[in-house]
Amino acid sequence: xxxxxxxxxxxxxxxxxxxxxxxxxxxxxxxxxxxxxxxxxxxxxxxxxxxxxxxxxxxxxxxxxxxxxxxxxxxxxxxxxxxxxxxxxxxxxxxxxxxxxxxxxxxxxxxxxxxxxxxxxxxxxxxxxxxxxxxxxxxxxxxxxxxxxxxxxxxxxxxxxxxxxxxxxxxxxxxxxxxxxxxxxxxxxxxxxxxxxxxxxxxxxxxxxxxxxxxxxxxxxxxxxxxxxxxxxxxxxxxxxxxxxxxxxxxxxxxxxxxxxxxxxxxxxxxxxxxxxxxxxxxxxxxxxxxxxxxxxxxxxxx
Amino acid sequence: xxxxxxxxxxxxxxxxxxxxxxxxxxxxxxxxxxxxxxxxxxxxxxxxxxxxxxxxxxxxxxxxxxxxxxxxxxxxxxxxxxxxxxxxxxxxxxxxxxxxxxxxxxxxxxxxxxxxxxxxxxxxxxxxxxxxxxxxxxxxxxxxxxxxxxxxxxxxxxxxxxxxxxxxxxxxxxxxxxxxxxxxxxxxxxxxxxxxxxxxxxxxxxxxxxxxxxxxxxxxxxxxxxxxxxxxxxxxxxxxxxxxxxxxxxxxxxxxxxxxxxxxxxxxxxxxxxxxxxxxxxxxxxxxxxxxxxxxxxxxxxxxxxxxxxxxxxxxxxxxxxxxxxxxxxxxxxxxxxxxxxxxxxxxxxxxxxxxxxxxxxxxxxxxxxxxxxxxxxxxxxxxxxxxxxxxxxxxxxxxxxxxxxxxxxxxxxxxxxxxxxxxxxxxxxxxxxxxxxxxxxxxxxxxxxxxxxxxxxxxxx
Numbered sequence: 001x002x003x004x005x006x007x008x009x010x011x012x013x014x015x016x017x018x019x020x021x022x023x024x025x026x027x028x029x030x031x032x033x034x035x036x037x038x039x040x041x042x043x044x045x046x047x048x049x050x051x052x053x054x055x056x057x058x059x060x061x062x063x064x065x066x067x068x069x070x071x072x073x074x075x076x077x078x079x080x081x082x083x084x085x086x087x088x089x090x091x092x093x094x095x096x097x098x099x100x101x102x103x104x105x106x107x108x109x110x111x112x113x114x115x116x117x118x119x120x121x122x123x124x125x126x127x128x129x130x131x132x133x134x135x136x137x138x139x140x141x142x143x144x145x146x147x148x149x150x151x152x153x154x155x156x157x158x159x160x161x162x163x164x165x166x167x168x169x170x171x172x173x174x175x176x177x178x179x180x181x182x183x184x185x186x187x188x189x190x191x192x193x194x195x196x197x198x199x200x201x202x203x204x205x206x207x208x209x210x211x212x213x214x215x216x217x218x219x220x221x222x223x224x225x226x227x228x229x230x231x232x233x234x235x236x237x238x239x240x241x242x243x244x245x246x247x248x249x250x251x252x253x254x255x256x257x258x259x260x261x262x263x264x265x266x267x268x269x270x271x272x273x274x275x276x277x278x279x280x281x282x283x284x285x286x287x288x289x290x291x292x293x294x295x296x297x298x299x300x301x302x303x
Numbered sequence: 304x305x306x307x308x309x310x311x312x313x314x315x316x317x318x319x320x321x322x323x324x325x326x327x328x329x330x331x332x333x334x335x336x337x338x339x340x341x342x343x344x345x346x347x348x349x350x351x352x353x354x355x356x357x358x359x360x361x362x363x364x365x366x367x368x369x370x371x372x373x374x375x376x377x378x379x380x381x382x383x384x385x386x387x388x389x390x391x392x393x394x395x396x397x398x399x400x401x402x403x404x405x406x407x408x409x410x411x412x413x414x415x416x417x418x419x420x421x422x423x424x425x426x427x428x429x430x431x432x433x434x435x436x437x438x439x440x441x442x443x444x445x446x447x448x449x450x451x452x453x454x455x456x457x458x459x460x461x462x463x464x465x466x467x468x469x470x471x472x473x474x475x476x477x478x479x480x481x482x483x484x485x486x487x488x489x490x491x492x493x494x495x496x497x498x499x500x501x502x503x504x505x506x507x508x509x510x511x512x513x514x515x516x517x518x519x520x521x522x523x524x525x526x527x528x529x530x531x532x533x534x535x536x537x538x539x540x541x542x543x544x545x546x547x548x549x550x551x552x553x554x555x556x557x558x559x560x561x562x563x564x565x566x567x568x569x570x571x572x573x574x575x576x577x578x579x580x581x582x583x584x585x586x587x588x589x590x591x592x593x594x595x596x597x598x599x600x601x602x603x604x605x606x607x608x609x610x611x612x613x614x615x616x617x618x619x620x621x622x623x624x625x626x627x628x629x630x631x632x633x634x635x636x637x638x639x640x641x642x643x644x645x646x647x648x649x650x651x652x653x654x655x656x657x658x659x660x661x662x663x664x665x666x667x668x669x670x671x672x673x674x675x676x677x678x679x680x681x682x683x684x685x686x687x688x689x690x691x692x693x694x695x696x697x698x699x700x701x702x703x704x705x706x707x708x709x710x711x712x713x714x715x716x717x718x719x720x721x722x723x724x725x726x727x728x729x730x731x732x733x734x735x736x737x738x739x740x741x742x743x744x745x746x747x748x749x750x751x752x753x754x755x756x757x758x759x760x761x762x763x764x765x
Contacts, residue, residue, distance in 0.1 A: 042522050043733070049695060060695070062328045098522055109488060145492045175764070303495060 001190045002029045006113035008036045008104045008142070010053065011076050015119030018153040021297055022117040023080045023089075028163060031114075032090035035077065036107050038100040039069045050097050061097055069095050101141035108147055115299075116146055120154035120292075140288065143271045143300045149183060150271075150300045152291045165193045168264040170255045170290070172199070173227055176270035180301040181232055184268045188239050196262050197232055197244035199224050200251035221246045252289035264296050271300040307336025312343065312455040314559060315466025321476075324466065329695055330459025340455050342413055348406030350453060355402065359446060362438040363399050366391050372440065375433035377683040377707035378423055390430040390440040393419050398447045417456040420448050420558075422697035425689035425704075427647040432680065448558030457557055458694040464553030468566045473517040473549040483545050485520045489528035498763050500535050502527075505577060506542035511619070512579035512611070513543050514550035514570060514594070516587045516725050529748035530585065533620075536755060537628035547573030550584040551725075552593035556690030560601070567598035574610040582613040586746050588646030588724035589688070591615045596653055615649050617723050620747060621658045624665045635754035637667045642675050642717035644708075644731060645682035646724035656680055659723065666750060673715045683707050685722070687730030705734040713740055720744045 007022040009015040026033040040050030040061060052059050059065060070093050074081065084091050096103040108116055118139060143150055169184040171177040181197075188195040201220055203212055212220075224246040236242050243262075247254045259267050269287045291298045306312055310333045315321050327333050372390040373379050379388040386392060397416045401408055408416075424444040431439030451457055452465070467474050473482075486502045494500045503509065511534065519526040534541045547569040554562035574582055584590050595613040599606070623629040643663060649655045656679040663672050675682060686705035691697065708730065712720060722728040722744055731744040 060328045062326060064328075102523065102525075105492075 001187060002026075002031045002114045004111065004113040005031045005033045005115050005117055006036055006104075006108055006111055007033055007117045008038075008100075008107075009073075009119060011037050011073050012054065017156050018117050018119035018151075019077065019080060021151070021153050023084060025115070025117070026084065026089050026091075027087050030089070032092075033084070034107070034111055034113065035073060035091060035093045036104065037069070037073055037093075037095045038098060038103045039066070039095045040097050041099060042097060053100075066095055101138045104138070104142050105145055105147075113148055115148060116142065116150045118142060118150060118152045120152070139291070143287070144302060146300070146302060149268075150302075151297050152300065153297045154291050155293075155295065164191050164265040166196065166262050166264045166266075167193055168196045168198055168255070168259045168262055168267045170198050170200070170251075170258075170267060170269045170286075171228075171232075172251075172270070172286075173231065174270060176302060178231075179303055180268050180270040181235070183299075183301050185235055185239065187266075187268070188242075192240070193265075194241040194243075195236070195239050196258070196264070197228055197242065198255060198258050199228060199246045200254035200258075201246060201248040202251050203248050204250050217248050221248060252286045252293065255286070255290050256293045256295070260295055266296055267294055267298045269298065269300060271302045305341070306455065307333070307340060309333040310336035310340055310455055310462075312453060314562065315462065315469055318470050321463065321466045321470050324459075324463055327459075333459045333462075334696065337414070337456065338410070340410060340413075342406075342408055342410060342454055344406040344408070347401070347408075347450060347454060350450065351402060351406060354446075354449075359398075359443055360402075362436075362443060363395070363402060365436050366395065366438055367436070368395075369435065372430040372434050372438075375430045377427075377429070377686065378425075378704050381686075381704050381706040388423060390424070391434075391438075393423050394440045394443050394447070398443055398450075401450070413451070413454060413456045416447065417451050417458070418697070420444055420451055421458055421461070421690060421694060422700040425647075425684045425687070425691050427684035427688050428651055429647070429681075429683065432651070445555075445558070448556075449560050450558070452558035452560075458690070458696055460693045460695065461553060461557035461690055464690075464693070465557040465559035465562045468549075468552065468554045468559075468562045471517075472547070472566060472569045473520075474551050474553045475517040475521045477517045477520045477549075479546045479548075482515075482517075482520050482543075482548050485524050486527050486531070486543060489524050490531055493528050493532060496763055497532055497535055497757075497761065499761065500531060502531050503542040505545050507577050508579070509540050509542040509577070510580045511539055511541035512574060512577055512582045513541055513585075514548055514573075514582060514590075515543075515585045516551045516590055517549050518725065519585065526585065526746070526748060529752055532752060533623075533629065533748060533755070536757060536761060537623045538758075539623075539628070542577060542579065544573035544577055547571075550590035550594045551587060552589065552598075553690065553693075555589065555593045555597070563593070563598075564601045567594055568602050570594055570598070571602055571604075571610050574613075579611055582609065582611055583616060583619045584613070586616045586723040586725065586728075586748065588648035588726055590725075592648040592652060596648075615653070615655060615658075617649070617655060617659050617662060617747070620751065621661045624662060629751065630756040631665050631751075631754050632756050636665075637719070637750070637754075638671055639719060640673055640715075640717045641667055641671055641719040641721060642673045642712065642715050643678075644675070644685060644720055644722040644724070644727045645679055646722075646727050647682070647684050647688060648724070650682065651680045654680075662747065663721075666754060673717050675711045675715050675717075683711060685724075685727040685730035686734065688726050692726060692729050692733070702733075702737050705730060705737060709734050709738050709740060712742060718742060721747060721750065723747045 005026055040052050042050050049058050050061050073093050167184055167188055228244045271287050287300055309324055309327055376390050382388045397419050426441040426445050428439055428441035490500050490502045552566050554566055599608050686708045691701045720731050720742055722731050735742055
């Protein structure tokens, strides 16, 4: 299932938890891992100067500098790499210059991984080089266009991981969710784990501020359960254990709560918002909120 | 002393030479060698004899030293009215002196000329509008850069830039394959949101041939995607060419006349091969100047025009909005204080001042658009034109030069600056980074995409 993992890292603390998951997965599934780091963002028109993402200094990139950054990464991940070596895991360290989301996507196109692993936010620091001249986060942009599933680990809690045995699939019944469902089923089959299908009935704003009566809520829950049965259950013949639920509330909160209750090791959701560039969408879609809050890794699927 | 290994009078001809020069980080060795580079006075004087025509001769002679040009120069203003920044002084003390001395100038003098030609003039041509005699120092500086280039006194990045055009026919190391592949990639990335989106490559007889800036391919291909999406939504019959797609010309900034010709001819060849009705270039100022305004003369075209009608992106966009090919959702128009940066290269030098304002009238809610003062053909250079943005050696001078634009923007109170020009966009980004005045900046394409109505038949299912 996961033979090639592209681990895109800032090589800072923000990516430490993702690193743990990425290396663990490589080990567990005998995958090759490509450690990919965007070291600098171009500045100054056609000049050769780039802004180093870590030091925030303006540097001129040459082979020597690139070799030095690669060495730094090797040192940063020395423990993991040593372990990887002892398990005969193939790994490669690559660095690039450019806007992070674009270079991650370029490398994904080039390396064709089965999974991209991304760390959490590097912070809202105004000075952050990652934010230069681009609105919206690296995560949003990669999630929107990734050619393969994208696994994000944001909280440290999400990285203490002993394999995958419980998968939560969150659906909003969209077309993109169908793709996420397919992936969840394959994963559950492949890894022989339990699959929990979940839908959250959004009662926060869908009725223009009108409060729903409890009868209305319950009738909609029944309707959603019918949809789950009709749409998904027929496909679960080869899955040993599964369950499905619909809860009402604020969708991302409910998904996180549900995952906690199910001791989920992984949440799978679709990413299908059209607009990523709108700043007002800073708080983002449900999946972005889930990523920020979840106690386990989250996989985003967009097609 | 003879020429250096890196710094010499020979242009870059091969990829290998280009890589060697690039590997000299920051041009350290290059500039070191420049210190002992001889001036070939014979060649210089001979070239002047062949190329310095009556207009320039007259301009040099009739300058009355009246100083009317002083206030017109943003660098003069940004540098506390330093008399050495008066345009007339700048050109008389450089080109004027070389002519007076019949080319008998030394290395130290040429160092001064290089700094003046690239760090004290962006060839914005504003001074020419204020000279009572109509003397255009910007035009003369472009000419002077050619003489500097020939003698090997050219900033490191521009020697590389001109070399890129010679080797790749693009301002960066982007090959034809990279270009086509990147454009396809961008279409793939967006075809779900925009069903039927495509990039027709080498299609003959299309209505539009679209040309770009290599930086878009290299660093922000979103720009290519946005162009494709807007042509798609407007229902245009368009194409790109697999070779001759680069509209810009760092060779022009460098004064590498031969490379200017090579570059622009590659674009004209594409026009002749594909026979489009029109060529449309991206949101870039100098690219338009190079390919549409000056290029025909470099290529020796007697009518002074490219092989097919060639227009700037803003002209196409205004037309598409005017004719309703693209419809803006009125609810999504800009509702914050916004201003517009006039690019010297297609506003002052090619008269497109009203077109960009027409676009503003469609995309900004009434009452939110603010003009900079001065504006239109009187607008100041962004501060980074003519190659200034990219030259590491002259970074401090460039940063100082941004002050005029910074103060103009602060005075306007705008929160967003629309800059339909790569150079202006860069300079404004840099001035925000340098001086932190709390503004945003943008090209037109992403703004239009955020507010354009998608016709019913082009909407994705679901």
